[in-house]
Amino acid sequence: MNDKNAVTIIVFSGDLDKLFASFVIATGAAASGMKVNMFFTFWGLKLLQKEGAKPRGLDWMRKMFGFMVKPGPENRPLSKMNMLGMGPMMLKKIMKKSNLPSLREMLATAKSLGVKLIACSTTMGVMGIPKEILIPEVDTVAGVTSFLADAKESSFTLFI
């Protein structure tokens, strides 16, 4: 068999529950020896943004967008039952009680397993996120052409 031994995941969502699912698949695949590409775009890119850093020189609209959606693994909402932050807080406590890793820990595990973290260049332009305010774990900044090349070499590709 000449099977492709890679997985590509477009992480479009910035929701805690969908990010968990993305990392469970990504780390599971990497642990089993597959090459994994995670392509963070739109709301998903917020995970890769440094928590303290603020974009500079943006117009008010981009500032407002950036202000409303907080960056980093600790600030992710839920896709359902968010309840002004109650939902994510509860889910995080439940995950901990179940001895499951946090999003921050999953990110670190993914890195140590060689998962490639890619930041979408188009989103960075639209959202006003320069490379300097991305976390150092990001492997590369790339666009749709790079994604297509990865997806073509993958056993399966998911949009999450």
Next chain:
Amino acid sequence: MNDKNAVTIIVFSGDLDKLFASFVIATGAAASGMKVNMFFTFWGLKLLQKEGAKPRGLDWMRKMFGFMVKPGPENRPLSKMNMLGMGPMMLKKIMKKSNLPSLREMLATAKSLGVKLIACSTTMGVMGIPKEILIPEVDTVAGVTSFLADAKESSFTLFI
């Protein structure tokens, strides 16, 4: 051609509209002779939970999560236009008028066509759902390793 004749669907969503889409694809593929794996995770797992059954011995947070998201095919919300349940009620009536099967009927059809219904073990732990309160139609309980094996053997894999 040595094409893979299987489909794997991760059913992450518990929304009526997305579940309909999942089952239309699953039953269509199975009817055309493809092997179909439906991997129910997170909110999607609620569909496979018995309607009357209550988890026992859970902490208050898990209880609250379980209380807020009702199980079973009759209690699925819509991803858009839910309107406190008005949306799903209307959609279900429209489906019936259009002579389309209900979610419950689609589940039965999927089973009769040999679609494999898999419950995600990680979600069961997090949500506090023991095997006993899953509906008997569930074929197996499995984790990410099993999903990866299925996805690798599939013509395409969807995250819904």
Next chain:
Amino acid sequence: MNDKNAVTIIVFSGDLDKLFASFVIATGAAASGMKVNMFFTFWGLKLLQKEGAKPRGLDWMRKMFGFMVKPGPENRPLSKMNMLGMGPMMLKKIMKKSNLPSLREMLATAKSLGVKLIACSTTMGVMGIPKEILIPEVDTVAGVTSFLADAKESSFTLFI
């Protein structure tokens, strides 16, 4: 290599942000010489509906559904931060400032690159959308069997 040089995208969402993502992938793939099938279903079908046209002879429920979700590229909400239309308005202005094309322009580009726009026949029945009120850019009306044939011939298939 006997790689499949096609992409199939199920456009289930009618949200502005997810439609942007769909068209960025679709036009990128088409520009690189891939065959692209976009299968518009459920909320996604609203994009292909003429803005002025009204369905005739529908029962009140279908009318209400049609009334609440406005058709056309200018009326798409955001999946997050919709804020009664403020979010989409801001995003559209940001896209323009970033010299990115609008949804309407992306649709035209997709057509000129040979992307195939397919309207889901099941959704048309459920939502009460006859062929006459679809935009002329639609290439064909088809169901799940046609989608499965396209997906089988695709390098990857996404559900967005």
